[in-house]
Amino acid sequence: MFVLSGYEYLLGFLIICGLVPVLALSVSSLVRPHRKGAERRTTYESGMEPIGGAWIQFNIRYYMFALVFVIFDVETVFLYPWAVSFSQLGLLAFVEALVFIAILVIALVYAWRKGALEWS
Amino acid sequence: MPYQLTLLKTMNPGIDLQGSFVQVLTDLGLPVGVAKVVWIPLPMLVVLVGATVAVLVTTWLERKISAAAQQRIGPEYAGPLGMLIPVADGLKLLFKEDIIPMKADRWLFTLGPAVVVIPVFLSFLIVPFGHNLQITDLGIGIFLWIALSSIAPIGLLMAGYSSNNKYSLLGGLRAAAQSISYEIPLALSVLAIVMMSNSLSTVDIVEQQAGFGILGWNIWRQPIGFLIFWIAALAECERLPFDLPEAEEELVAGYQTEYAGMKFGLFYLGSYVNLVLSALLFAVLYLGGWEFLVPVGAIADWIGVSETTAWLQVLTGALGIVMTVFKAYLLIFLAILLRWTLPRVRIDQLLDLGWKFLLPISLVNLLLTAALKLTFPVAFGG
Numbered sequence: 200m201f202v203l204s205g206y207e208y209l210l211g212f213l214i215i216c217g218l219v220p221v222l223a224l225s226v227s228s229l230v231r232p233h234r235k236g237a238e239r240r241t242t243y244e245s246g247m248e249p250i251g252g253a254w255i256q257f258n259i260r261y262y263m264f265a266l267v268f269v270i271f272d273v274e275t276v277f278l279y280p281w282a283v284s285f286s287q288l289g290l291l292a293f294v295e296a297l298v299f300i301a302i303l304v305i306a307l308v309y310a311w312r313k314g315a316l317e318w319s
Numbered sequence: 320m321p322y323q324l325t326l327l328k329t330m331n332p333g334i335d336l337q338g339s340f341v342q343v344l345t346d347l348g349l350p351v352g353v354a355k356v357v358w359i360p361l362p363m364l365v366v367l368v369g370a371t372v373a374v375l376v377t378t379w380l381e382r383k384i385s386a387a388a389q390q391r392i393g394p395e396y397a398g399p400l401g402m403l404i405p406v407a408d409g410l411k412l413l414f415k416e417d418i419i420p421m422k423a424d425r426w427l428f429t430l431g432p433a434v435v436v437i438p439v440f441l442s443f444l445i446v447p448f449g450h451n452l453q454i455t456d457l458g459i460g461i462f463l464w465i466a467l468s469s470i471a472p473i474g475l476l477m478a479g480y481s482s483n484n485k486y487s488l489l490g491g492l493r494a495a496a497q498s499i500s501y502e503i504p505l506a507l508s509v510l511a512i513v514m515m516s517n518s519l520s521t522v523d524i525v526e527q528q529a530g531f532g533i534l535g536w537n538i539w540r541q542p543i544g545f546l547i548f549w550i551a552a553l554a555e556c557e558r559l560p561f562d563l564p565e566a567e568e569e570l571v572a573g574y575q576t577e578y579a580g581m582k583f584g585l586f587y588l589g590s591y592v593n594l595v596l597s598a599l600l601f602a603v604l605y606l607g608g609w610e611f612l613v614p615v616g617a618i619a620d621w622i623g624v625s626e627t628t629a630w631l632q633v634l635t636g637a638l639g640i641v642m643t644v645f646k647a648y649l650l651i652f653l654a655i656l657l658r659w660t661l662p663r664v665r666i667d668q669l670l671d672l673g674w675k676f677l678l679p680i681s682l683v684n685l686l687l688t689a690a691l692k693l694t695f696p697v698a699f700g701g
Contacts, residue, residue: 208455209444209463212363216440219367220433220585227413227581240421242484243576252422253488254480261496264670268499271678272469275506278685279462282514285689286700293689300682307678316674318667 263315267307274303334636335451336362362454366443373644374591375405380648381655388659412587415580420482423577427481432578432585434474438467439592446599447521449609449639460520461513464600465506468555471589472498475564478586479574490573493666494564498555500673505551507681508544511688512537512604515700521600525608527700532614536607540699543684545605547677549650552597554673557590558654560661563669594651602646609639 242249281288281296310316337358344354379394379402386393394401419428442464447453457463472495479491513519515537516527528535538545554561565573575586602608615635624631664672692699 206457208359208363209441209457211359212444212454213437213441215360215363215367216437217433219440220436223413223581223585224429227415227417227584231414231580232416234416237421239418242420242422242482243571244485245571249422249484253483253485257488259492261492264496264500264674267674268503271503272499272506275503275510278507278510279513279519282510282685283517283519285514285692286517286696290693293693296689297686300686304679304682311675316670318670 260318263310267310267315270306271303274299334449334632337451366446366454367440370440370443370592370595371588373595374588375409377591377595377651378405378408380651384652384655385659388656409584412581412584415583417580417582418577420484420577422483424481424483427477428577429582431474431478431481431574432582432589434477435471436585436589436592438470439589439596442467442596445521446596446643447525447603447608448643449636450522452609452636452639453522456520456522458520460518460522461509461524461600461604462519464596465502465509468505469499469502471593475574478578482574482577484577486571486576487574490564490570490576493570494557494574497557497561497563497669497673500670501551501554501561501677504547504673504677504681505555507678507685508541508547508551509604511541511544511685514685514688514692515540517700521603521608525603525610528607529610530614530617532610533607533612536605536610538605541605541684541688543680544688545601547681547684548601548604550672551677552601553654553657554669556594556597556654558594559658560663561669562663563666594654595647598647598650598654599643601650602643606646609643611638611642 244250277299278296281292285292337355340358340361341351341354344357345351349357382404383393383401394404397403397407419425444454445457445460445463447456475494475498476491479487479489479494482488482491512524516524518524518527524537528537557564564570565575570576575583578586615638619625619631688699
């Protein structure tokens with residue numbers, strides 16, 4: 200049974216939590232000094248003049264990890280309802296989940312062998 | 320089973336603060352509806368202030384324990400034992416000038432810290448401190464935390480990319496990669512707990528561990544799960560040995576490099592609130608939440624005191640809050656000691672640990688829990 204009760208608290212708490220950064224930054228803007236100057240607003244690069252920007256094409260090796268992450272995150276979400284109602288489902292659900300996880304483990308082994316999980 | 324659960328909930332012996340509060344206001348002549356609306360923000364504000372105070376205490380403890388680990392004295396002059404030093408830090412950040420680099424994207428740069436801080440605070444919605452001593456007992460409970468914890472990497476990426484600084488960019492990417500890598504082992508170890516308690520609600524998870532004192536806690540039934548959870552939680556909080564995103568020798572300060580003043584303060588606050596939150600949830604999931612070392616309810620029954628006696632309700636409520644916070648601070652102490660014990664891992668070691676070790680182990684742990692539950696349904700919440 201899924202009942203939508205208690206979610207008004209979630210909304211209320213979201214509003215109150217949202218006020219935390221707003222209040223912190225606005226109170227700070229009232230009391231902090233405001234100084235101008237181009238020098239102080241340059242990008243930090245260990246004391247050197249910055250060479251080029253950072254909004255350029257670059258090779259992200261994390262991209263492969265992000266792809267594998269999507270697969271396994273979705274898997275975890277699928278497993279949550281299974282786990283909650285496991286006591287009513289019994290042995291058959293266990294075997295089915297075993298098959299489901301086995302398929303994903305094959306995917307993990309494939310990604311591993313292909314080198315998607317290698318850093319260098 | 321669902322019938323039993325609903326029966327359990329109606330027999331809830333906890334202290335009913337909301338009922339008493341509404342009763343007092345209606346006695347003063349307010350309509351019931353207004354009294355209930357007046358009640359709603361109160362627990363939220365208490366939790367919010369409590370979390371902020373917990374952060375101040377944690378930063379003070381971090382300094383004192385670090386100092387003790389290195390045979391120094393640590394903060395000493397600001398207040399007794401230097402206890403006012405976190406307040407001084409906070410005030411300093413409040414009065415600091417705010418600098419937005421010329422080349423940065425103003426909006427994303429300001430939005431980044433907010434996106435990191437809000438979900439962390441919002442997760443306190445589901446942390447229970449006792450029967451009814453929680454903002455609300457949501458049906459999706461612990462899953463809300465899993466969902467909210469995946470919002471923070473977006474804020475980190477925003478901060479890293481909008482700064483237009485090479486250190487920030489690398490730090491932001493590292494932070495995002497790290498938190499997505501350790502989110503799956505974390506979610507899978509929580510899944511094994513959920514399976515044992517047949518519910519996502521944090522209250523049900525604690526209820527399921529109750530009745531046998533320290534022997535009933537999940538830590539005995541999930542010896543692999545709690546290790547996975549603790550390692551993954553440390554990585555999610557970017558604590559040493561997993562503090563690569565802000566590795567100061569390589570990346571200056573990672574995604575925080577360009578931040579100053581209160582925006583830096585929000586990142587700092589967010590990371591410590593996250594540590595407190597993870598420790599609290601560890602206590603709830605594995606250390607029996609608000610349960611005392613011995614079952615208080617059974618002792619009360621034995622002496623012959625009814626569960627609805629007012630002084631017993633106040634006593635168990637207070638004991639519940641103290642126990643939850645005590646367990647959480649024990650874990651924070653452990654995290655601080657680990658900081659001064661273990662060296663920082665490299666990025667390839669970090670990703671290897673997450674994907675090639677923790678992920679397979681946590682899948683095995685889940686299937687093992689399922690198999691044990693089929694074999695010994697009594698011990699594993701059948």
